[in-house]
Amino acid sequence: LDEFGSPVLDNLGDPITAETEGGFYLFEDLPAGTYQIRENQPSGLNDGPEILGTLGGAIVANDVMQVTLATTDAHDYFFAEIGQQVADGDTASVSFWNSQNGRNLLIAAGTDLTEWLTTNFSNVFGDLFDGADGNMVHQFFQHQLFRQRGILSRIVNHVDTQYMALVLANYFTRSDLGGDLGAAYGFGVTDTGIATKVVNVGICGAAFGVANGTNLTIWQLLQATNSMTDVPDNQTGYAHIYDVNGNGQLSLSELLLRTQAQLVFSLILLQG
Numbered sequence: 001l002d003e004f005g006s007p008v009l010d011n012l013g014d015p016i017t018a019e020t021e022g023g024f025y026l027f028e029d030l031p032a033g034t035y036q037i038r039e040n041q042p043s044g045l046n047d048g049p050e051i052l053g054t055l056g057g058a059i060v061a062n063d064v065m066q067v068t069l070a071t072t073d074a075h076d077y078f079f080a081e082i083g084q085q086v087a088d089g090d091t092a093s094v095s096f097w098n099s100q101n102g103r104n105l106l107i108a109a110g111t112d113l114t115e116w117l118t119t120n121f122s123n124v125f126g127d128l129f130d131g132a133d134g135n136m137v138h139q140f141f142q143h144q145l146f147r148q149r150g151i152l153s154r155i156v157n158h159v160d161t162q163y164m165a166l167v168l169a170n171y172f173t174r175s176d177l178g179g180d181l182g183a184a185y186g187f188g189v190t191d192t193g194i195a196t197k198v199v200n201v202g203i204c205g206a207a208f209g210v211a212n213g214t215n216l217t218i219w220q221l222l223q224a225t226n227s228m229t230d231v232p233d234n235q236t237g238y239a240h241i242y243d244v245n246g247n248g249q250l251s252l253s254e255l256l257l258r259t260q261a262q263l264v265f266s267l268i269l270l271q272g
Contacts, residue, residue: 003034003066024192032070039063039079048080048198049215078217080198086218086271089188090197091169093269094161098142101185105172106134108181113137113171121167121222123230123246128238144238159258162265163241167222170194195219199268204260207242218268225261 002008007015008030018025027037041047041063050059053076057067067074096102106113114129114137129137145161172182173193183189197218205212208224216224230239230246239246242257250258 001036001038001064003036005036005064008035030069034066034068036060036064036066037077048084051076051078051080051198051215051217051220053077076217076220076223078196078220080196080215080217084197086194086197086199086268087188088271089186090173090194090271091166091269092185092187094158094165096185097138097161097165097168102141103135103138105181105185106138106168109134109171109178112177116171116177117167121226123226124163124239124241126230126237126239140238159262159265160240162262162269163222163225166194166218166265166268170218170222199264201264204264207257207260207264221264228257 010016016027018027039050047063050063050065052059052065053067053074055067055069055072055074057065057077060066063079065077067077092102097106110133113134114132117125117137118127118129128140141161141164145164169187170177170193172178172185172187173189174195175189175191175193177193178189180189195218198215199218199221200213200215201208201210201221203212205214207228208214208216208221209228210216210224225241229241229243231244232246239248240250240258242254242261243250244254
């Protein structure tokens with residue numbers, strides 16, 4: 001729709017629409033301007049909140065968001081539905097990914113998983129998994145994150161293991177990514193997996209660059225954490241989440257962000 005709510009027409013004179021594929025939609029090659037995005041409420045679901053994406057904008061009515069485009073892509077504009085809260089089978093514990101079952105699942109995913117990790121979480125993982133396979137992902141998780149020597153190291157790195165556990169759960173609950181591999185290990189596999197499940201950040205908004213009390217999808221949480229890690233994004237090696245400058249040292253302010261994120265990640269893993 002245009003900024004006045006009238007349909008925008010394509011070259012054939014038909015209104016531009018997008019049918020969702022697993023809850024995701026795409027409008028391509030739109031000229032610069034102000035647009036409205038309107039959802040036709042899907043059957044079988046109760047209407048939830050609208051969530052503005054990367055370029056901001058406004059929620060002008062129920063199921064209608066407005067955004068102004070210039071030369072930058074806009075993404076992560078979500079129409080959430082009630083019932084999309086985290087549920088049993090959406091995640092697995094940190095211990096699962098450290099186990100033989102976790103290793104078997106990661107090996108089965110192979111290079112498709114490692115390429116996805118590198119593409120979507122480049123600030124955190126950098127080039128760590130370039131040319132790697134699922135077994136190398138397990139070795140990294142087990143030896144670099146889970147089995148840290150000393151109590152202090154384990155405490156400091158616990159939020160990193162939680163983050164990676166959620167990233168992996170995102171992959172194996174989405175049928176377009178992990179296929180049905182996760183189902184054999186108790187994951188609930190759907191078109192969108194946990195990516196579109198909605199979580200309230202509570203008092204921890206700073207860890208995700210939003211106001212306290214904001215509702216975000218799990219995909220938005222994971223991407224926000226990635227964007228606030230190794231901001232220069234030199235793509236060399238691994239960076240602890242919220243190591244903002246990627247220097248390998250965690251400042252007091254960075255540790256505070258990690259503590260806030262850990263509260264949110266712990267709740268998600270507990271519910272799932």
